[in-house]
Amino acid sequence: MSRLDRSLISGLPLFQGIAPADLDVIMQQARSLRIPKGDAIFEQEEEAHSFFLLLDGYARVVKHTPDGQQVIVRYISAGELMGIAQALGRKTYPANAIAVVDCVVLAWPGQLWSEFAARFPSFGAGTYNTVGARLNDAQTRFVEMSTEQVEQRVANTVLRLANQTGKKTEDGLLIDFPISRQDIAEMTGTTLHTVSRLLTAWEERGLVKSGRQRVTVVEPHRLMLLAEGRVEKS
Amino acid sequence: MSRLDRSLISGLPLFQGIAPADLDVIMQQARSLRIPKGDAIFEQEEEAHSFFLLLDGYARVVKHTPDGQQVIVRYISAGELMGIAQALGRKTYPANAIAVVDCVVLAWPGQLWSEFAARFPSFGAGTYNTVGARLNDAQTRFVEMSTEQVEQRVANTVLRLANQTGKKTEDGLLIDFPISRQDIAEMTGTTLHTVSRLLTAWEERGLVKSGRQRVTVVEPHRLMLLAEGRVEKS
DNA sequence: CGGTCTCTTTGCTGCCTAGCAACTTGCACG
DNA sequence: CGTGCAAGTTGCTAGGCAGCAAAGAGACCG
Numbered sequence: 001m002s003r004l005d006r007s008l009i010s011g012l013p014l015f016q017g018i019a020p021a022d023l024d025v026i027m028q029q030a031r032s033l034r035i036p037k038g039d040a041i042f043e044q045e046e047e048a049h050s051f052f053l054l055l056d057g058y059a060r061v062v063k064h065t066p067d068g069q070q071v072i073v074r075y076i077s078a079g080e081l082m083g084i085a086q087a088l089g090r091k092t093y094p095a096n097a098i099a100v101v102d103c104v105v106l107a108w109p110g111q112l113w114s115e116f117a118a119r120f121p122s123f124g125a126g127t128y129n130t131v132g133a134r135l136n137d138a139q140t141r142f143v144e145m146s147t148e149q150v151e152q153r154v155a156n157t158v159l160r161l162a163n164q165t166g167k168k169t170e171d172g173l174l175i176d177f178p179i180s181r182q183d184i185a186e187m188t189g190t191t192l193h194t195v196s197r198l199l200t201a202w203e204e205r206g207l208v209k210s211g212r213q214r215v216t217v218v219e220p221h222r223l224m225l226l227a228e229g230r231v232e233k234s
Numbered sequence: 235m236s237r238l239d240r241s242l243i244s245g246l247p248l249f250q251g252i253a254p255a256d257l258d259v260i261m262q263q264a265r266s267l268r269i270p271k272g273d274a275i276f277e278q279e280e281e282a283h284s285f286f287l288l289l290d291g292y293a294r295v296v297k298h299t300p301d302g303q304q305v306i307v308r309y310i311s312a313g314e315l316m317g318i319a320q321a322l323g324r325k326t327y328p329a330n331a332i333a334v335v336d337c338v339v340l341a342w343p344g345q346l347w348s349e350f351a352a353r354f355p356s357f358g359a360g361t362y363n364t365v366g367a368r369l370n371d372a373q374t375r376f377v378e379m380s381t382e383q384v385e386q387r388v389a390n391t392v393l394r395l396a397n398q399t400g401k402k403t404e405d406g407l408l409i410d411f412p413i414s415r416q417d418i419a420e421m422t423g424t425t426l427h428t429v430s431r432l433l434t435a436w437e438e439r440g441l442v443k444s445g446r447q448r449v450t451v452v453e454p455h456r457l458m459l460l461a462e463g464r465v466e467k468s
Numbered sequence: 469c470g471g472t473c474t475c476t477t478t479g480c481t482g483c484c485t486a487g488c489a490a491c492t493t494g495c496a497c498g
Numbered sequence: 499c500g501t502g503c504a505a506g507t508t509g510c511t512a513g514g515c516a517g518c519a520a521a522g523a524g525a526c527c528g
Contacts, residue, residue, distance in 0.1 A: 063377050066462070071377045088366025089359060094373065125323060131365060132322025138372035139328065143297050143305045145379040146423030150515070180475065189380035191516060196477060212475060212524060229301070384485070415506065425486060430507060446494060446505060 004032055008055060008106070012079050014126040022120065030106040041082070041097040041105060048085035048093050050107040054078050057103030058165065058177040062096045062186075072186045074137070075100070075177075077165055080130065086113040087127055100177045145189055148229065153188045154198050155227035158208070162217040171209050171216045178213035202226075238266055242289060242340070246313050248360040256354065264340040275317070275331040275339060282319035282327050284341040288312050291337030292399065292411040296330045296420075306421045308371070309334070309411070311399055314364065320347040321361055334411045379423055382463065387422045388432050389461035392442070396451040405443050405450045412447035436460075 006023035009015050015023060032055075035041055041052060041059060059076040073095055076082050082105075085093050108116075117124030144153050158175075166173035181192040181199070188195070199215070202208045207223050209216045217223060225231045240257035243249050249257060266289075269275055275286060275293060293310040307329055310316050316339075319327055342350075351358030378387050392409075400407030415426040415433070422429070433449070436442045441457050443450040451457060459465045 063373065065377060065381050069381045071380045073373055073376070085366075087362060088369065089363035090366055090370075094370055128321060128362070128365075129323035131362075131369065132319075132324055135322065135365065135369045135372060136324075136328055138369060138376060139297065139307055142307070142372060142376050142379065143299060145376065146305045146420075147299050147303045181477095182475080186380075192476080193478085193517080194515060196475095197515095200477070414504095426506080427487080427508085428485060430505095431485095434507075 004028070004030055004106070009053065012053075014053075014079075014081065014123060014130075017122045018120050026108075026116065027106075029112060030108050033105050033107055035099040035103040035105060037099055037102050039099050041099060041103070042093045044094065044096045045092050048083065048091060048110055050083065050110055051081065051086060051113055052083045052097075052108075053106045054080055054082060055104040055106055058100040059103060060098045060100050060183075062098060063094070064096070070186060071189075072183060074134070075161065075164065081127060084113065084127060084131070086110040087117070088131065100179075150188065150190045150194055151198055152227050152229050154184060154190065154195060155223050157184060157187050158215060158217060159220065159223055159227060161215075162220065166217070169216060172218040173220065174214070174216040179215060180213050184215075238262070238264055238340070243287065246287075248287075248313075248315065248357060248364075251356045252354050260342075260350065261340075263346060264342050267339050267341055269333040269337040269339060271333055271336050273333050275333060275337070276327045278328065278330045279326050282317065282325060282344055284317065284344055285315065285320060285347055286317045286331075286342075287340045288314055288316060289338040289340055292334040293337060294332045294334050294417075296332060297328070298330070304420060305423075306417060308368070309395065309398065315361060318347065318361060318365070320344040321351070322365065334413075384422065384424045384428055385432055386461050386463050388418060388424065388429060389457050391418060391421050392449060392451060393454065393457055393461060395449075396454065400451070403450060406452040407454065408448070408450040413449060414447050418449075 004027045006020060006027050009027070010020070010023055015026075018026075030053075033041075035057075042048075042050070044062075044064060054076050056078050058078070059082060061073040061076060061082070062070050063073055064070050076097070082097055083093055085091070117127065144156055148156070161175050161179070162173040165176040167176045168174075181195040184195045185192045199208060199210045202223070203210060205222075207217070207219050207226070209218055222231075238261045240254060240261050243261070244254070244257055249260075252260075264287075267275075269291075276282075276284070278296075278298060288310050290312050292312070293316060295307040295310060295316070296304050297307055298304050310331070316331055317327055319325070351361065378390055382390070395409050395413070396407040399410040401410045402408075415429040418429045419426045433442060433444045436457070437444060439456075441451070441453050441460070443452055456465075
């Protein structure tokens with residue numbers, strides 16, 4: 001394991017207002033892990049032994065249903081906490097986390113969470129803001145699933161991903177990690193076939209460009225109108 | 235306003251381990267409100283001035299979509315906290331809360347939340363357990379919406395409500411507050427017509443009994459099988 | 469550079485369930 | 499005790515989208 005320097009985390013909002021000496025203390029107790037693309041960071045039902053900070057890469061949070069289907073709950077970007085079951089009094093992780101690309105994560109033993117939160121109030125508050133945002137997000141997506149049809153849901157999801165991770169290219173906003181039609185289907189409660197048809201239709205209208213494991217939003221504004229159901233469907 | 239005694243809250247899990255004298259302090263800062271059936275306790279987008287404890291009754295948490303549809307996010311039972319936006323760093327309430335029957339709530343000014351959490355760690359931890367449970371619930375329902383068809387979703391929802399609030403009657407478990415077909419539809423992303431058809435079909439098979447604003451689960455076990463999709467549909 | 473595997477596209481069919489409309493039931497209120 | 503309204507029921511139709519199947523397109527590997 002390499003030496004862990006506080007500079008890895010000192011720029012993150014979560015650690016603002018914590019003294020450099022304290023950051024060193026925090027880092028001393030962290031382990032750094034490299035997770036190859038496709039490997040699990042933690043798994044559903046597993047005992048929550050650690051909590052994690054994603055330093056680099058992207059991770060996918062996935063829930064499995066009893067009958068073997070899977071649903072993508074969210075994507076995690078670099079700088080975000082994950083696996084914070086302890087903060088919510090849970091004994092096990094509620095989902096799987098899979099590295100979408102090669103990732104670097106920091107891991108701390110679970111019982112340290114409450115210690116950190118007590119010693120560094122801004123850390124605790126920051127975590128709970130994250131939790132609040134995720135709860136809000138989960139409910140928003142539940143409302144979407146309840147009230148919108150597939151095309152609007154897929155449009156909303158693509159827009160969210162582009163906003164969360166989009167990299168500017170000459171064509172538009174490119175989603176920054178490999179994402180298949182199947183992945184988008186698992187986020188929106190549809191099938192890869194339907195997603196494929198939609199992306200093709202959108203591409204013909206100039207809204208997006210897409211290819212193998214790749215989606216670029218060309219015209220966010222028009223796609224947003226479509227997501228809101230205020231224009232003709234494909 | 236009537237005198238507020240600590241006995242109103244001393245039995246709740248949330249306040250276990252807090253000294254009677256401290257409970258008195260907590261109660262001194264509370265206002266007690268009676269909310270008639272149908273009135274709002276707080277509203278979506280409104281500034282989060284208070285947080286609440288439902289002392290008696292049931293409340294419905296509802297989100298409105300921009301185009302005027304509404305979705306029922308959850309029901310709150312007596313003894314639960316609600317409107318704890320402050321705990322998650324939110325400035326406004328994320329949804330409406332409506333009294334489903336005449337309710338009694340305690341309200342505290344929002345800024346007291348962090349004070350309580352700091353002085354009474356078990357209170358803070360209890361809140362976050364609640365938040366964790368709600369996040370988990372929201373994600374579970376999202377997965378259901380993604381992977382199950384209407385009949386299974388309605389079955390799951392009716393079972394959850396019966397478990398959460400069910401009163402034993404000679405027929406079975408009766409959901410303890412008035413709930414219409416439309417309400418169930420708004421929890422499951424379907425229409426009142428479909429809910430009506432399902433309840434009728436279930437009643438013919440002896441799984442439930444239902445009437446105007448009333449649902450009784452007669453055979454939870456068989457309904458559960460149906461919810462899991464392991465038996466023939468109606 | 470060819471073979472293979474995964475991802476993607478696309479046509480066709482069928483079913484679930486939304487949407488509409490008309491009718492019935494039951495509760496509340498004067 | 500009748501009247502009115504909200505809640506519930508039910509038949510019919512249509513459409514959105516899943517499911518299946520087969521072919522096409524990249525990417526990776528030896």
